[in-house]
Amino acid sequence: MSQENVEIVQRVYEGVNARLEAPRELFDPDYEVDSTEAGPDNTLVRGFEAAQEAFLPYWEMFEDFHIEIEMVIHADEGQVVTAVRDGGRMSGSDAEVWNRFFHVWTFTDGKISRLSIHTDRSRALEAAGLSE
Numbered sequence: 655m656s657q658e659n660v661e662i663v664q665r666v667y668e669g670v671n672a673r674l675e676a677p678r679e680l681f682d683p684d685y686e687v688d689s690t691e692a693g694p695d696n697t698l699v700r701g702f703e704a705a706q707e708a709f710l711p712y713w714e715m716f717e718d719f720h721i722e723i724e725m726v727i728h729a730d731e732g733q734v735v736t737a738v739r740d741g742g743r744m745s746g747s748d749a750e751v752w753n754r755f756f757h758v759w760t761f762t763d764g765k766i767s768r769l770s771i772h773t774d775r776s777r778a779l780e781a782a783g784l785s786e
Contacts (some may be wrong), residue, residue, distance in 0.1 A: 655704055659734045660726055662766065663759050667721050667738070674713050678702055683763035689771040705769075716742040716751075727756070727775070734759040735782050737775065751778060758782045 666676045680714070684705035687705045689696040700706045713719040721740035728735040741752035756778030772778035779785060 656729050656731050656734070658764075659731070659759070659761055660668045660729050662761075663736060663757075664723065666766070667723060670709075670713070671720055674710065674719065675706060676702075680766055682762050682767040685765075685767055685769075686771045687771070691773055691777065692771045715745060717745050718742050724754070727779070728782060732761055733782050734761075735778055737782070 662680050665682060669676045681702050683702075684700070685697060685702055685705065687708065688698050689708070689757055690698065696708075697708045699705050719740070720742050721738055723736050724739050725737040726734065727737060734757075736757045738755050739752055740755065741750065743750050754773075756772040756775050758768075758770045758772065758778050758781050759766055760770075770778070770781050772781060776786060
């Protein structure tokens with residue numbers, strides 16, 4: 655398991671929790687996000703700024719958005735697969751909403767080059783080239 659890559663992923667989640675922005679320096683210039691499985695209107699997004707803009711409306715639905723790693727499923731020199739829980743109290747409401755996703759983080763030369771988001775563990779592992 656690549657502890658360094660796991661720590662980079664943890665820093666991304668910490669940045670989002672603290673200020674709704676991941677630390678830019680952790681990402682490759684050609685970074686892309688594939689969240690098509692997570693929502694019918696989602697598309698493949700390329701670039702750090704475009705990814706931030708794509709995530710912000712979701713994060714801002716919550717009064718104080720929070721994301722946490724429930725489990726690191728796999729980690730090596732090229733990928734980290736996490737099971738996460740995200741959500742919080744909805745803006746203007748007392749209702750809390752929590753979602754579970756599986757994130758596949760791909761690394762190139764020590765930087766995050768790709769993130770794919772899945773609603774199913776098996777599909778996340780398949781996306782990472784792994785199996786149960």
